Amino acid sequence: MSDEHSAQVQVTEIEVDREQAVTVVFDDGLGARFDLVQLRQMCPCAGCHGAREQGRAAFNGESITVIDAELHGNWAISIRWSDGHDTGMFAWTYLRALAEAAHHDIEPGTVPD
Numbered sequence: 001m002s003d004e005h006s007a008q009v010q011v012t013e014i015e016v017d018r019e020q021a022v023t024v025v026f027d028d029g030l031g032a033r034f035d036l037v038q039l040r041q042m043c044p045c046a047g048c049h050g051a052r053e054q055g056r057a058a059f060n061g062e063s064i065t066v067i068d069a070e071l072h073g074n075w076a077i078s079i080r081w082s083d084g085h086d087t088g089m090f091a092w093t094y095l096r097a098l099a100e101a102a103h104h105d106i107e108p109g110t111v112p113d
């Protein structure tokens, strides 16, 4: 990954649906919706990152909900999950990288390039 402008990523809107998904809009207009199970599996904390590095899932359940979510300044959101996990800090740069990795799901022509 050579995307060095990522420190400038900002989020203008964020919506946490505690049962379904987290939706964010970045300051360049790109919107992304993250399914909660997917987001939990991609938790960026050291423990979950280590599990993925070893080829294990960070989360094995079929469903999860958000107990609480807290914004950290203008750079991240932390989420307390229904499985008790709360150490992940989802930085905008991280969410942006996830969103861009999912771009192939977006119809051609809607992605600014």
Ligand SMILES: [Zn+2]
Binding pocket: 043, 044, 045, 046, 047, 048, 049, 058, 085, 087, 088
């Ligand atoms: Zn984690």
